[in-house]
Amino acid sequence: MSLLPLHLLGSPVLRQRSAEVTVVDDETRRLIDDLFDTMVAAKGVGLAANQVGVARRVAVIDADDVRLVLINPVIIEGEGRETAEEGCLSIPEIYAEVTRPGRVTVEATDREGNRYRHEASGLLARAIQHEIDHLDGILFLDHLGPIKRKMLLARFRKEHKDATYIKEVGPTHAGSQ
């Protein structure tokens, strides 16, 4: 078990489009296990590989009692609009209401290399979309209006003046992704 340091807002890897995974090998499985360990230790409901500095299309989720491994995930269907509060392990202590489709079907590859589909709603659907956004270099703040976004960015910078872009995992607010 390894806990990986988290990359925080400001780290360039969070703004990069991560590369497709071509083969699910032992190294990929080790990354998945480390992502789960790090996510659990940080009390998150989801974690994408670029949040630990690895620009590959891999994310893990543990929400509504469902654990998902998402390798090269794609949303193939989405419907409805739902607004709920979101947070992000890479943007500690900042939360905002984000509107997204309420139900989605995701297609992804699992830990064994098999392609599967999963239908989700509620928190799980939100987490899936939040993590896929990460793989495309998008953060939840990008879904907000410009004024709200600017305000939250200013608050984050104020609270993280001396911050480096890398943080060792410690206790955080439950429910961040």
Ligand SMILES: [Zn+2]
């Ligand atoms: Zn996040």
